[in-house]
Amino acid sequence: MTEQIDSLSARDLDRVCSLVYQHSGINLNAEKRIMLEGRLKRRMTSLKLDSYSEYCKYLFAGDRDPNEITQLIDAVSTNKTDFFREKEHFEVLLAKVLPALAARNGTVREIVLWSAGCSSGEEPYTLAIVLTEYARLHPAFRFRILATDISTSVLEKAQRAVFTAEVVNPVPPELRRRFFLRSKDRKSNLLRVVPELRQKIEFRHLNLMEDFALPEPADVIFCRNVIIYFDRPTQERLFRKFARQLVNGGYVFVGHSESLHHMDVPLVPVAPAVYRKADGYDRK
Ligand SMILES: C[S@@+](CC[C@H](N)C(=O)[O-])C[C@H]1O[C@@H](n2cnc3c(N)ncnc32)[C@H](O)[C@@H]1O
Known part of the structure; x- marks a missing residue:
């Protein structure tokens, strides 16, 4: 039996990118699919959800926790920094x-x-x-x-x-x-x-x-x-x-x-x- 590999559908990828852009200005795009999938996985694990489609159903449902947008932005933003960076x-x-x-x-x-x-x-x-x-x-x-x-x-x-x-x-x-x-x-x-x-x-x-x-x-x-x-x-x-x-x-x-x-x-x-x-x- 072949293993089912879960991935974000093109529609969900678009919807998540627009939501992130709308709330934070962060411009994710299709090229960043792998990065986005990796980061969403962490949210799915915390929420005990098994697939990207379940996560998107939750994310776009009217009754989702309002805090989920904050969690999503936290998950997708890049926070790399250093002391004396660009000194x-x-x-x-x-x-x-x-x-x-x-x-x-x-x-x-x-x-x-x-x-x-x-x-x-x-x-x-x-x-x-x-x-x-x-x-x-x-x-x-x-x-x-x-x-x-x-x-x-x-x-x-x-x-x-x-x-x-x-x-x-x-x-x-x-x-x-x-x-x-x-x-x-x-x-x-x-x-x-x-x-x-x-x-x-x-x-x-x-x-x-x-x-x-x-x-x-x-x-x-x-x-x-x-x-x-x-x-x-x-x-x-x-x-x-x-x-x-x-x-x-x-x-x-x-x-x-x-x-x-x-x-x-x-x-x-x-x-x-x-x-x-x-x-x-x-x-x-
Ligand atoms: C790569 S870090 C840079 C940190 C530090 N300025 C430096 O140069 O080391 C980018 C930071 O910008 C924040 N950020 C991204 N979009 C933002 C927004 N719309 N409003 C405020 N902060 C944002 C991220 O959460 C992240 O912590």
Whole structure:
């Protein structure tokens, strides 16, 4: 007897891709069938469902758990991240961006940074490390970080602030000693971020596809390795929203494989994958 191999029907593949796109802007397509099937399998196992068609019946039924969309987005989003990922960006931040913001605003105002699509926290904790070091040398410097993501499971992980030694490895040894606590259990390879850094970051659930307004404008937005999953019109809309959330002369960092080239947005390139808000563009 031949074994029945279950796969998503073309119709279900289409329906799931549209639902994900509608809710998150994440543009899955038929080429990603294998990836999508693998990730849906995890949801099916949790729900004790045996086939993709049963899962889709559940997903598109009127009485499904409203939380299933969140679970689905969690399952299909790519959360890969690292401490000090694309580390040239942190050099640009220190050498170019902070001095420019200080020259513009004076040093008295607290700088607000936003890590949009922060995943499990490695990016905002890296920012907190780098900026805490900067503040040691510039005592008048103050900062705060807002870190947001659509995925509730990565946000929980980020808030726990517990990482394995392998994950923390890209942090230079001296900074590792200063900003991470070892577990009391000497055999454990887990480390926790020190409270001094944790209190600098506010983690919040935020879907970049929805209308949002920050309580106050940001000076710097890090949105790296997020737009790669969006189509071009979605990217353009998002960057116009970012420009509205930035102070005049504020900065946006994107991933090195991402670009705003040929987009009609009020952001001008100033360094590789770094943009500054053009003067005269309003917040409203
Ligand atoms: C590949 S990770 C990048 C993490 C980090 N910025 C970095 O560069 O290491 C992309 C993150 O974007 C989040 N994301 C995807 N779509 C989103 C949306 N519509 N709103 C908010 N976050 C989203 C994903 O959940 C994921 O955690």
